[in-house]
Every structure is written in C-alpha cells, then in structure tokens.
Amino acid sequence: MMSRNNGNDAAAKPVIRLDNISKHYQQGSETVRAVDDVTLQVLPGDFASITGRSGSGKTTLLSLIGGLTTPSRGEVEIFGEAMSSLNDDALSFLRANRIGFVFQFASLIPTLTAQDNVRLPGMFGEKPVSPKDAADLLAWVGLSDKLHNFPAELSGGQQTRVALARALTNHPSLLLADEPTGNLDVETESEILTLLRNLNRERGMTIVLVTHNPELAQHGTRHLVMQSGKLTENIIVNKEVLIRE
C-alpha cells in the first residue's frame, strides 16, 4: 500500500478504523475481491475522499464503513466499537443517530414532499423531526422555497441537496457520501462540495466522500485512492485543516 500517512495519528481516537478488511463475493465461478485487505483510520474532523476507477471497490468500502454490509474478513471499528460485536438493532441505532448517508441517486421517497423526506429519518432516530427543523435544514442547503415540492418537481441538484439535508436530520457526527455529485453539472457539483466543506470546517463533521473525480479529492483533508479493491494511496492533502482541528 502506497501511503504518506497510514492514519495512525495517536493524538485523536479514530472515528473509523479498518483492520485488514476484505469483502469477497462469488460471481458465478469467480471470486470477486471488491475490497482486499484494507487498513485505514479516519480521524475526527477528517474529510476523506476516496477516488478510483469504476469497480475499484470505493462504494463497497464506504458500505463497510457504514455497516451496510459485513466484511468477509477483518474488523471494522466505528466510534471505538467493533461492528462485529453489534447486533442489527445496535447497528441500526448507530446509523440512525450517528451516521448520515448520501447516495449517488438521491433516492427520495417520491410521494413525500422535500420537507417530509427530510423528516423521514426522525422515524428511526431518537426523536421525531419537526417540520420547522426540516425547514431549517432545507434552508441551509438553499431550498427554503421548495419545502412542499415533490421530488419529481426538483432538479437533480436540488434532489441531492434534499438528500444531504435528510442525511443531517439526526445530527450525525459522520457523513458518508457516495458520489453525491456523480450525475450533476459542474456548477451544482461545486455548490454541493461547498456545503460538504462547510459541514466539515464549520461543524467539524467527519466526512468520507466517494467520488470518481480526483479534482474534488483536493478539497478534503485526506485523499484515498483505490485500485482493484486495494487502497493504494492515503495522502494528507490539506494538513493545515488537520493541524487547526
């Protein structure tokens, strides 16, 4: 593994710690090594971007971090807890209250308004989300005039903003974003990126962003590169931010 920093900073307890994890699955007679022996630490306040070609294992790695799938081998530790020791209810609690997800296609519920989509995670979190809180979040992503619009009435960029607001509903400390700007134009991509950067810098939120665009990776604090399931680079790109935090 090529790495200028393997993430073993002793100062802060890592939010995410991956210890030689692999994810293999069968595709016919072939064994696909989607993630192959990856070791990594993400510290509080990190903005880690994972880049790599299609099929390099970026999304699988993100899913392993978020507990959406289990590794074939190795251990994932999140907020200091080994995921293998958590049952489904505990994992669900963690996802509901401490982790926010944004996916490539916004995947909003088509029959709910933007505001109700943002309130939805409140069903699974510790307390319901009021319409006002949802409106505040939508205002923060610049959609205060779209509260009552249904997803079909929103552009791709607006849907991604709603998805971002939805991911922030339960005040998570870790945001996992899987190519949230993958299908957006450059201008909208930049706006979404600004929102993510603000979350990281102003609120100290730890972010792991999967993107196919290496340029976007330069805006974070750490740039991880994946190739054929392996983590080939782990570079600190913005040390100032890390030092400041």
Added chain:
Amino acid sequence: MKEINLLTLALQNLRRKPYRTIVIGLCVAVATGSLFAATIVLRGVQHSLTVGRARLGADLVIVPDGYETLAQEAFITGQPSTFYMSDVAEKKISTLSGVNQTSPQVFVETLSNASCCIGEFFLVGFDPETDFTISPWLTTHLDGKALGPFDIIVGDRILLREGETVIFYGTDFSVVGVLEKTGMGIDRTIYVPMEGLRSMIANSETLAEQTLEISPNDLSSIMVSVKPDAEILDVAELIEANLDGVNVFTATQLNQAVGNQLQGVLGITFGVTASLWLMSLFTIGLVFSLIVNERQRELGILRAMGAKRKVIFQLVMGEAGLLTGLGGLSGLVAAGVLLTGFSRLIQLRLRIPYLLPNVFEIMGISLLLLLLALFTGALASLHPALSSSKMEPYAAIRKGE
C-alpha cells in the same frame, strides 16, 4: 403537525400505483363481499327457518296432490298460489288416529291494484275456532278482544298497520294486528277470518272487478297437529294411505325444500368465493414480491437511515394489511348495501325464506371476514416482507440500482 410514521408511509406507498392498488383492493373486496353475502344469506335462511317453523305451528300440511311444490314456495316466499280441494278431506283426516287437531285454510290472491299494496298478495282464510297456527300469535296483538269476521291480521311486510282499513274484492276489512317478522312467506300474507273471506268471495260477483270462483266447500290446505304420543311420519303415511288426491308435507320437508333451493346457489357462490380468495392470495403475494423487488433500493436506503429490520417488515406487512383491510371493508359495505337493498329480489330469485340476522351477528361475521382479509394480506406478503427485511442494506441498494 402531520406525523411521519409507518402508517402514513404505507398509505403513501399505496398511492404511488393507484391502478394496481385499486385492482388488488377490488379483488379482495369482491372475495370478502361475496363471502359476506353468502354467509349472511345462509344465516338469514337458518334464522328465518327457525322463526318460521315455530310460527307455522303445524306438524303436517295437507295440500291437493301436485301442488306441494307451489304450496311450499308460498309458505317460503309468500308468492300467492291458489289451489283447492274439497272440505271432505278435513273431515276424514280429523277421524284418523294420531291426529290431534285440524284447521282449514283457503288461499286467495289479491288483485294487482289492491289499495294496500303493489303487486299480488296472498290472502289466507283461516278458521279462528279451530286455528292453532295463526291464533296463538294473534292473541298478543288483540289484547283479549275477539276477532270479528272482517278483522284482518297482516304480515310485517304488508304496508298496513293496526287501525287502517283496506278493500279486497269490494269488501272492507280492518287491520287489527301485525305479525312479527319471520323472513318467510308469512310476512307477505294477509290473514282473514274464514267467515269474512267466504263473504268476500260471495260478494265479489257484484262488488269486485273480478269474480272469485271458489266454492264454499273448497279448501286450500289443512293444517294438522299430531298427538304427542304419535310419530309425525306415521300419521303422514296414514293420511296419504286413506285419502286420494292429497299430498302431505312436514316442516322438515319445508326445510329440505329450502335446502334444495339453496344448495346449488350457495355451492356455486362458496366455490367462486374460494377461487377468488385463492386468486387474491396469489395475486397479493406476487404483487408484493414485485413491489419489494422494485423498491429494493428504497428499502435499503431506509435501512441506511437507521430503519431496523422489523420496521421494513412492518412497512411491507402494513401496506398489505392496509390494502386488504380497506379492500375487505369496501367489500363488506358494498355487500351489505346490496343485501339490504335487494333482499326481496334475493328471496324471490332464490325462492328462499330470508330474515336478516341480528345486528350483533352481522357485526361478528363482518369482523371475522375483515380479520380473514387481513390474514390473507399478511399470509400473502409474509415472504416478501421477511426477505426484504433480511436483505443486507448494501445488497438491497445495489440490486435496486
């Protein structure tokens, strides 16, 4: 504040594909409604037979040979039937061993333009001196007063009430009592004392548009009660052996006649309903498998948001429950409206006695069928609900892409 919960989410999901929702709901509605209708009709007939049998009072009914079917139909549905035999028969029967009491009846059909009612109604002349079938039910209505020759008693479905007068074949009659509802032909029958009926027949030539050609010695039926120590069937056989040109039937045979009428219709109804039910079960199962399949990504994302497995399970089951519950409820309401609105048509078409069961029984049957509809939904969606809840969120999201 509008709540966001599993119920609202399930409702919203059903609204996504209104056509599909309506078709499945309709399927469940038809199955539930048909089963409800068939059950209510069956219970209605049983209830009516119990009440009607008690009201009939006679152990045996004697009618002219060849008219037993018509007579049974008249007792069951109240459709007027007129047939006659000589009163000699009654005299002979009363002398036979085992016979306790006999009482004659004479059947007359009202004209279609009778002042009380639309359509033809059944006038039954009875002898208050010997009658043991109607009189026991009349005494309560007459408050001890003697029944005059032109005092009539009407069934519950006749649109006449106590104190009203009516003209049949030019003769005036006064209503002095209304019988309780039975669901049988009694409800549509007008009981006239024999003296008044004979007078009406005699005066019809001069007072009525149509003359009644009934001889003073003609009878339509003879009601027979059997001595407590005698076997009803033995007495029936004795009567048939001693009298030519008559037919004897028992209250049990009346039930059998009803059973024969119902067997075919209810058999088909229950068969069709069972097929519909099975079809609904498979359709709901198939559709929910499709729904879960097409919404895999969404369900995976709900899991990523923190939804527990049981929430996904409850969501899918809740949708199926809502769909089958609402479908079942619609079916029950529609069947209830149709049964109430067309009860007379059902009675005439099926030629059965029919008395709506009491409200608690109807509510009980409705509740059971609603539970059956919900159970069907739960059973059909169990597999899709379980498989979707067990799916790994990542796999669900990827498979749904």
